[in-house]
Amino acid sequence: MLNRVVLVGRLTRDPELRYTPNGQAVANFTLAVDRPFTNQQGTREADFLNCVVWRRQAENVANFLKKGSLAGVDGRIQSRSYDNQEGRRVYITEVVAESVQFLEPKSAKTGGENQGQGNQYGGGYGDDPYASSAPPxxxxxxxxxxxxxxxxxxxxxxxxxxxxxxxxxxxxxxxxPF
Structure with a gap:
């Protein structure tokens, strides 16, 4: 059996860093990943995938990535469930990242405020929210x-x-890059 996920996308918000009661770091973030095809209107859609990363890598993600940052994630799909306050069962599917690669140099200007333009998930170039990450x-x-x-x-x-x-x-x- 095989459960392997490889993603490249942009963060939709700043990573959220927390610590478990026993002191382990855990960071959550959402990655916007373009689909390889266009819809009937000719626009490219994206999937917004929840990711979680643990330990030292979680601290690195929280310190060095921000909304709009381009990142590569290598990990696995995990499903879990819990009962919410109304007593309903809530199911969550997320990517548990074993490795997160920072795909832009630290000095790269991402995000709408640095480029004077942006898109709906916090970075990129041009007016098209699903445009590639190539610089203008x-x-x-x-x-x-x-x-x-x-x-x-x-x-x-x-x-x-x-x-x-x-x-x-x-x-x-x-x-x-090295």
Whole structure:
């Protein structure tokens, strides 16, 4: 039997960090994950998945991720139930994260207040709430800060992120994923 989940999405709110009575950290957050297809109106929908992470990873998530942050989650699906105050049985299905990867550098500006624009689940680029997380191309940046001079159209998407037109590539340590 196999129970494995791999997700990439943006946090819909800041993670909520709590501690159990015996001192174990637990963080809850919701991840908005785009569906790979569009609906009948031609817009892309998203699923909002509840995630829980434990121990040191929970503290890291609470300290370094915020609403709009891009994150990767590797874990498993778990179902549980309890009786609420009215005596009704409540069922909860959530992703128990075994690993959470921070997919943007700490200095990345996500969220509507930093970009001057945003979407309904707290980050991204452009007016489309289901747009991809690619940065807008009119910012004049090439991957890693290469020289953009001599391009006929700054808004044209660069297909090869490693094309540097023979110029040195300026990369800071913050740009490296390791």
């Amino acid at each position: 191309q009119n910012q004049g940046s090439s991957y890693g800060g290469g020289n953009n001079q001599g391009r006929s159209n700054q808004n044209q998407r660069q297909d090869d992120p490693f094309a540097d037109e023979g110029q040195p590539i300026d990369i800071s340590d913050d740009d490296l």
